[in-house]
Amino acid sequence: MEQQQLKRCPIGVQTFEKVIEGNYLYIxxxxxxxxxxxxxxxxxxxxxxxxxxxxxxxxxxxxxxxxxxxxxxxxxxxxxxxxxxxxxxxxxxxxxxxxxxxxxxxxxxxxxxxxxxxxxxxxxxxxxxxxxxxxxxxxxxxxxxxxxxxxxxxxxxxxxxxxxxxxxxxxxxxxxxxxxxxxxxxxxxxxxxxxxxxxxxxxxxxxxxxxxxxxxxxxxxxAAICGITKEEMLEQMGGYIERFALSQEMSKEDTLLKLQEKYDGYHFAWPSPDIFNPFSLLNAFEDGKLNSYWFGSGTPTYLIEMLRKFKVSPSAIGMKKALSTSFDAPTERMTTIVPLLYQSGYITIKNYDKLTQLYTLDIPNGEIRVGLMQSLLPNYLAGDSDTGLATIGEMYGAIAGDDMDGALRLLQEFLSTVPYCDNTNYEGHYQQLFYIIFSLFGMYVDVEVRTPKGRVDVVMRTTHTLYVIELKLDKSADSALAQINLKNYPERFVLCGLPVVKVGINFDSESHTLSDWIIEG
CATH class of the missing domain: 3.40.50 (Rossmann fold)
Structure with a gap:
């Protein structure tokens, strides 16, 4: 009965007159x-x-x-x-x-x-x-x-x-x-x-x-002339939230958190209310599913081409500081990818410092992060991204169960079967591959993380474990672990409140896969 009382979501309806006369939901x-x-x-x-x-x-x-x-x-x-x-x-x-x-x-x-x-x-x-x-x-x-x-x-x-x-x-x-x-x-x-x-x-x-x-x-x-603010959603879409919570078998509070993680986080000025992607939010309410609607509706080819042109690595897309003249700039004169990423919605404003006039830019939400990584994955798996995504899904299950060894075995087996991929003879290639994989898990991941004594190749955090990962190419897992211990990388994360697990991994340039690894809790 409740579903019949709710107006239809205007999926694909872009004419105001049709929205009103068709009795669609209008924010x-x-x-x-x-x-x-x-x-x-x-x-x-x-x-x-x-x-x-x-x-x-x-x-x-x-x-x-x-x-x-x-x-x-x-x-x-x-x-x-x-x-x-x-x-x-x-x-x-x-x-x-x-x-x-x-x-x-x-x-x-x-x-x-x-x-x-x-x-x-x-x-x-x-x-x-x-x-x-x-x-x-x-x-x-x-x-x-x-x-x-x-x-x-x-x-x-x-x-x-x-x-x-x-x-x-x-x-x-x-x-x-x-x-x-x-x-x-x-x-x-x-x-x-x-x-x-x-x-x-x-x-x-x-x-x-x-x-x-x-x-x-x-x-x-x-700032909120387009998109849907949290206030608008709570005031004008309460029935849709309740219906969605029922379909997900979650409380209203947990439902709001999930929706925010997936579709919220846009800011086109500062200060600005948090803005939800309207296309994704309306589709989620209509379908009762947390799918990637906006990104799934088509990744523009021009974006991928420009990422290649500017040689942008996956980990370099988010979290950067810039003046407004650097990202709200004419795109045909841009010298970096930042204006296109911002204006296309792949990064957004997250903070602003009045003193320095610097804006903090980052990927808006989970939908965009996962979608971007899926689009970039073929560059690291020689195009075999379908099998790769299935393997990554299995790896996620293993790591969620605290089985990092099992996850690395899955990755080793998969990489040994894919065709040779260009530009794999340097550690940075595998560092970016790990960044993409862990991003697809929806977990926190960062690369080149500074510590008092150096930089950690990869840091990945699950809900109950923090992994400090050092990568080597044509050396040994022992040497990777030795570097972690020598520079005492875990000390940097002692206050995170999670147990820290050290992982040393060595890749082989001839087989293009993991040769050995060591895991220490």
Missing amino acids: DKTEYIYRMAHGASNYYFLSRPRRFGKSLLVSTLHSYFAGKKELFKGLAIEKLETEWTEYPVLYFDMSRAKHVDKETLESMLGFQLSGYEQIYGRPKEAVKLNDRMTSLIMRACEQTGRQVVVLIDEYDAPLLDVMHEEENLPVLRNVMRNFYSPLKSCDPYLRFVFLTGITKFSQLSIFSELNNIKNISMDEPY
Whole structure:
């Protein structure tokens, strides 16, 4: 009975009108709509990761500026807005233009323009995209007697897949710059302009002289404009939490902890409330399962390509300090992977130091950490990741049962059967492999951990044991353990409250697997 009383979760529904009229669950974000519509600026840009509610936000703006007051009954904006003026709205969805060349992109942009030109007309002399856009805005304003609203969703979609291609990126970028250029010259005819995207391309290269656009991506008042805060979840989704707790046979408190570990942890400003990934959270409530929905919906190929281009090791993705200019930066001029990782949602803000103006960035939650490691695993297992994941699952069972010896035997057997993997003749390769494996366990893991007398190769913590692991290549497990004892690495962790287990491991460069190991409690 309780399940029938709950509204359906809007899985894949990105149209505000459909959400409201279809009686789907809607997390009320209309206060932000009112704030923008009546703010000091008429031009806004918002960057958020994919599937974070940007399209639904744009659709909500569309309904608001179209004067559809009846759709907003019972929402926050109903008490705020008094005029409900209907404006001509031009909406462009750039997500349709993915994986395209110059000619196809121009054709698709022209097709979107033609839909509005059938309403407002098109002069014969308007042939180029920028001329057609200019004419369209001016005609819409003149014919309706009201300024025009322009909404552009996923403005950077045509560019993401060619971000790593030095030849194609400038070509498509010029097309988009040409298309967007009238937004500056048509200022007298425009009431409101709003663009969303994942990445932040420089204003110079994309928006031409559109230097009056307000980037609210890191503004504290708009920190929760997309996504679902814990407060929103508790106030508006209580029934879903209770239903989910029943399906998991857990208490409400334990359920909240699990949901937070898996899907929470995003911050797009500081201070900011904790923000849940809306796509994953809604899917989990709908299915009654703690699956990896956001990451499972597709790992962008451009991310993996850029990680390779910048030679980023798995353990180097999270936990770093940076100025905002280093990560909230134009992606086409980036010198590190950090801006792309942040703007794509693979790392997020975790803290901020006012004195140094440094932000602490890290992987948001368990879903992202595990998903990233699964995507990077083929680079360390010569592509045989399916069998590798099964082996890692067995290793997890062994370590959970305090059987590190059994876990290492499983890894030894598996590595001896996979094809030769490039770049395995150095200790760092195996260090990163261990980092990925332990990350997939969902356990705490770190590499190159500083101690008073040196650095530990790998530290891994389960719920009841802390493992200090030293790796050697073409030496011996004895020498690995001797280094742990000589530099007294366990002393660094004596206050952790867990028993410390020392593990010395030696790898053989010819067989590309573990040759021997020693475990001491």
